Amino acid sequence: MPRTDSTAHQVIRALGDGAFHSGEQLARRLQISRSAVWKHLRRFQASGLEIFSVPGCGYRLAAPLDLLDAAGIKVRLSPAARRQLAELSVLDEVDSTNTWLMARARKLPAVCLAERQTAGRGRRGRQWVSPFAANLYMSCARRFDDLPPGFSALALAVAVAAVRALDTLGVSGVAIKWPNDLWMANRKLGGILVDMQGEPPGQARMVVGIGINVRMPAAAATHIDQPWTDLATQLRDKTPGRNELAAALIEQLLEALDVFAARGFAAFAADWRALDLAAGKSVRLHYQQHVIQGTALGVDQDGALLLDTGGGTQRFVSGDLSMRLAP
DSSP states (O other): OOOOOOHHHHHHHHTTTSSOBOHHHHHHHHTSOHHHHHHHHHHHHHTTOOEEEETTTEEEESSOOOOOOHHHHHTTSOHHHHHHOOEEEEEEEESOHHHHHHHHOOSSSEEEEEEEESSOBOGGGOBOOOOTTTSEEEEEEEEESSOOTTGGGHHHHHHHHHHHHHHHTTOOOEEEETTTEEEETTEEEEEEEEEEESOSSSOEEEEEEEEEOSSOOTTGGGGOOSOBOOHHHHHGGGOOOHHHHHHHHHHHHHHHHHHHHHHGGGGTHHHHHHHBSSTTSEEEEEETTEEEEEEEEEEOTTOOEEEEOSSSEEEEOSSSEEEEEOO
8 A cells, every 4th residue: 555645744754864954945845835844843843753943954853764665564575474465554644553454454464554653552541652753563464263272362472473573683682571562671662462353252353563662752752651662772773674673573473373373372382481571570460459469470371470479379361450570
């Protein structure tokens, strides 16, 4: 699907090279007023994109844009992945890539990526901060004719696939914090969200969303309520490009979803245990108004957290549960 560039996105793309461009030049090039140029840029500044305005020089981005490109992603996929992927959509702006796929994907498996989300979601309805062309916001939809045993552990399997993808790009040291967060250097790097259409048993459409911080602008991060990091902070000049990262994730995710459909979470359990950030550590589980403290003992075959509370082992499923590592 081609991009649908609005005037606002044409303005920001004109600044994509990281050089100065005067408001007059931008206005003439795009056939809009200088006031309209300024208003569009203010909108992107409000979303966290760092834009410099210097009298006599014009406007410049703090860094050149690393824009997503469907052709650039496809060429990085293996022939098998290209044949399997039925649809690849790259959007400038969307409310949520998960929501978009749930409503519009016709041929499956399908992938949607966006430069910016206006209503990106994390677990429990939390906002996923999604500044323009800074991080990776991707969703993949796949049909399951028969949901495998332990299908509730799909987010855990996807987290393993995401770590595998990062590893292929030379990104090491990424761990998984139950149930669906990617952590690096003791800070959150990314997360997974799974939506489902259909009821078990039987056919269902699963939409898997993955968000990974690549180059998070400091201004956009003021709304994040937990320690976070991004690939650029950890890797500096070795940070992979966003198209390269998207291709690696698609490659690993398509394979992981096939394996999960055939074998369930059992095929990922050993890798998940090796990546489990909390295993053997003292943790606190926040559940509604309750705080439960204990030692994390990993997960069971359905992906539920096993917690030794001193009075025996208790089992906790995903949903409105969250976990914080105890200090």
